[in-house]
Amino acid sequence: MKPRQQRMLAVGLAVAGIAIATMLTLQAFKENMMFFVEISEVSQGNYPEDRNFRVGGLVVEGSVKRQTGKLDVAFDLTDLNNKLTVNYAGILPDLFREGQGIIAHGRLNDSGVFVADEVLAKHDENYMPPEVAESLAKAAAAQEAAMQAEQPAQ
Amino acid sequence: MIPEIGHFALILALSLSLCQGVLPLLGAHRNDAAMIAVARPAATGQFVFIAVAFVCLTLSFLQSDFSVLYVANHSQLSLPTPYKISAVWGAHEGSLLLWVLLLAGWTVLVCRYSSELPERFSARVIGVLGFLSFGFLLFTLLTSNPFERLFPAPADGADLNPLLQDPGLAIHPPMLYIGYVGFSVAFAFAIAAMISGDLDQKWARWTRPWTTWAWLFLTIGIALGSWWAYYELGWGGWWFWDPVENASFMPWLIGTALIHSLAVTEKRGLFKSWTLLLAIAAFSLSLLGTFLVRSGILISVHAFAVDPERGLFILAFLTVVIGGALVLYAWRAPGLDSEAGFRAMSRETFLLCNNVLLVIATALILGGTLAPLFVELLDGSKISVGPPYFEIAFAIPMLPLVYLMAIGMHTAWRSQAPDSLFAKLRMPAVIAIVAGVLIPVVFYGGGGAMLFAGVIAGVWVMIVSAIDPIRSWRRSAGTAGITRGGLGMSVAHFGVGMFVIGVSVVSAYTVEADRSLSIGDRAEIAGYEFELRGLRNAQGPNYQALEGEIDIFSDGDFVGQLRPQKRTYLVQQSPMTEAGIDAGWNRDLFVALGDPLGNDTWSVRLQYKPLIRFIWLGAFIMALGGLIAASDRRYKLTARARERVNIAEGKPA
Known part of the structure; x- marks a missing residue:
């Protein structure tokens, strides 16, 4: 050549x-x-199907249930407006506890339960995942707006 | 009183840094010897005052002076003394102080070892370093003062984050910072060279050892961080591709490219403007890394709003430093490149490939790290990018790099005859292919395309790196041996080979399982049986722990006992997992306690990690290679000796 x-x-x-x-x-x-989807969006059916996405919220007090001796655990997540049930089989992070803000990766199954393959809680007591903080603020604002909309009718 | 002394010392250091920044640069411009002479004393004085401030903060920690806000937030009475010291750099304010201390330390070293440089040139280098220091000190004093008082003082502090109470993390940040800050020297050399408009091969020779030192500390820092994440976070992973890690890894990649590009500039006078650009990029990425991670912008855009003052200062400082450097570059660099050429088959070509591939890898990692930021700014949706993206994006440029590296090492400058190169590398190639296929098949009973590609690449580089040192060792008396520079390169590349083998085998054959175990139960993974013997309480200086006793058996033989802990730190009431690890050269067994599942049953995380030690060992060998190369005696010649060499070589002194 x-x-x-x-x-x-x-x-x-x-x-x-x-x-x-x-x-x-x-x-x-x-x-x-992976998209972060707010819980209110999930409950309205706006979430990516057939692929993983992230949800975040506060773990509802008293909602953590596990079968004795099994790894499977179920708990509810909330943005203080809507609720989402999460199933997970595995070890939860150290800072996972009721009332704490957490993030989960996974997808929704047919019965509307979020099946997580990863649960994250940050290693700082005061740390709130920013996505969770914002979605809480949004949900609170929506609630307030709804209440104000009701008032003139009364 | 002590905090006020520290605060005052910082203010004095700020004033001195301004002198150190302005006067020498002005003096060099006007050729005014008196102004140039300010450089060294100002730098030394600045170092002394920052050291005083650092000692004051350390004393405040040792005395548990909770009237200092920073101490109250990050220490506690029963915190063990070594961690009271490491708590100094455990959060934002103190780590900035450590950063300026190290910057001043590097500057003093530059002053001490720059006597052979032309006086005007070294004045410019020290001046640029002074300006950088001024920016950092101003940032510290205006937005992140570690000496801020808290009134009334609390009776006890809020404690150091339990994750940071670990020997690995006590020394990880200083190592990392020495590396980050070290790139500021290469940066200052580049700026000084562009100002003086004179960039010859001597410039590259001065810059090289400094860059290599910075690079080797950064290597150690990153390896320590990875090791710490492995045993302390309780997940058993060694690299997570999160923004904080990427921020330290990108300067390392560009620093690696810079070391190689400097070699071409020193030996052949080529790639000059490219080398300058890399020197600017390495330091800019260090700045971006430290600052953006600390300010939280990489995790989320909203962190900016949390402390707008800090965010704005960072943005302004980054703009001035990076923008200023790039403008200077655009103005001065085009005139610097020389005409010398090289053949396609030459070491220059391989080093060019090295640079291109490393820059591509950095760009892909930067893209993945910043993607969430851009997507949110563009359409408001929040995304995250998973680790598999980074693994693929990193492997694509890196695998060819490792294969080419082995050839490039044995290729001559200017021009290389392909025949002799082929003869030299034929046998190693055959051995590598055979070993790379046999090792996975024989020891691990399987394979895969990526695994074979990785192990072959690793063995190939390791064998080829050993050729020159072995030849030099067996050489007959009177012939020239290998230089320190050559030996350093061989050792570092050998480390790369080990690292690649480690990563390939760990990725392919890690076994991870979460199991539930009652006392007396056994679980089996990868041929090892784990038996939960019992659980008992343990007491630490500032924590209580539940300790599991887990016996490990292999084919019925007792291998060892692990005692993983679940700790609760008393002040913050925060739980923490302390993993139990049975380490061996060829495999780690990793056990971490999960949650109580009721009925004396616990969830337990069990992992088998083959060859994981090769990853960190490889990294430390790379750093050792850097150390050997940086100690090459050609960097140590005094000015007079260099004059003699230059005369002997027929060059003007």
């Missing part, structure tokens, strides 16, 4: 390699991107 052909071959290979690499990376990004 002449030097010019060699160079063309090298450039061609590099372009092909970059194209394949870009495709694989974008694919990986699409597959591993």
Whole structure:
């Protein structure tokens, strides 16, 4: 091969390699991107189907139930307006407790229960996941707006 | 009184840093020897005052002076003394103080070891470092004063976050910071070179050892952090790709590219403007990492709103430093590149590939880390990017890099005949392919494309790295041996090989299982049986713990006993998992207690991690390679000796 052909071959290979690499990376990004969905959205049916997403909220007091001797645990999450039941089989993080803000990764099953494959609680007593804080604030604002809308009718 | 002395010392350091920033740069511009002479004393004085402030804060911790807000928030009476000291850098304010202390320390070292540089050049370097220090000190004093008083003082403090009460995390931040801050020296050299518009190969030779030192500390810092996450977080993972980790990893990748690009600039006078850009990028990413993580912006956009003052200052400072450097670069760099060429088959080409691939890897990680930020800004939806993205995005450029690395090491500068290279590397390639397929199949009973690719790459680099040191060791008297620089490169690349093998095997053959165990029950994973013998209470200095006793058997033989703990720290009432780990060179067995499930049954996390030690060992060997390379004697020549060398080489002194 002449030097010019060699160079063309090298450039061609590099372009092909970059194209394949870009495709694989974008694919990986699409597959591993997870949306955070607010509990109110989930209860209205607005959530990505057939793929994992994240939910967050406060663990409802007294809602944590587990079968004696089994890893399976169920608990309710709330944004103080709506509720979502979460099932999980595994070890909960150290700072998981009732009343605490947590985030769960997983998907909704047919009976409307969120099946989590990961539950996260941050390692700081005072830390509230920002997504949870915002969704709580939104839910509270919605409630207030609803109450104000009712008032003129009274 | 002591906190006030510390506060005052910081203010004095701020004034000195301004002198150190302004006068030498002005003096170098006007060629005014008196102004240039300010540089060294100002830097030394600044270091002394910051050290005084640091000692004052440490004393406040040791005396448990809870009238200091920062101490009250991050210490407690029964906190063990070593952790009272490490608590100094356990949160935002104190870690900034550590950062400025280290920056001043590096500056003093630059003053001490720059006598061979032209006086105007070293004045510019010290001046730039002074400006950086000024920015940090101003930030500390205006928004993050560690000496702020709290009135009335509480009787006891809020305690240090229990996760940080660990020897690994006590030394991890200083190592990391020495590395981060160390890149500021390369940055200052780059700025000084661009101001003086004169960038010859000597510049690269001065910069190289500094960069290598910074890089090796950063390597140790990251490895310690990974190791700590493994045994302390209770999950058994060694890398999570979270924003905090990525923030430390990106400067490391660019720093690695910089080391290699500097080699080309020093040996061949090429890639000059590219090297400058990398020097700017390495330090900019360090800044971005420390600041943005500390301010919380990488976790969420909203952290900005939490403390707008800090966020705005950070933004302004980043704009001035990075923006200023890039403007200077755009203005001065185009005139710097030389005309010398190189053939396609040469070490220059391989180092170019190294740089391109490392920059691609950094860009992909940066993209994944910042994606949640951009998506939220664009359409308001909140996303997170899972670790598998980063694993794929990182493996795509890195695997070719590892294969090419082995060839590049044995390729000559300028031009290399392919035939002799092929002859030299043929046998290692065959051995690597055979070993890379046999090791997984024989020891782990299986394989896969990524696993074979990884193990072959690791063995290949390890063998090829050993060629030159072995030849040098067996050489006949009178022939030239390997230089420290060459040996350092071989050792560091050997470490990369170990690391790659470790990562490949751990990823493919880790066994993880969450099980419920009652006392007397056994669970089996990966051929090991775990028996829960009992549970008892244990007492620590500032925590209570429930301790499990778990016996491990392999084929009926007793392997060892692990005692994982579930701790409750008394002041914060926060629970923490302390894993039990049976470490071996070829595998770790990892046990962590989960939750009580009732009826004396506990959930237990069991993990089998083959070759996980190779990951950290590989990283420490890389750092050792850096240490060997940085001690090469060609960096140590005094000015007079260099003059002699230059005369002997026929160059003007």
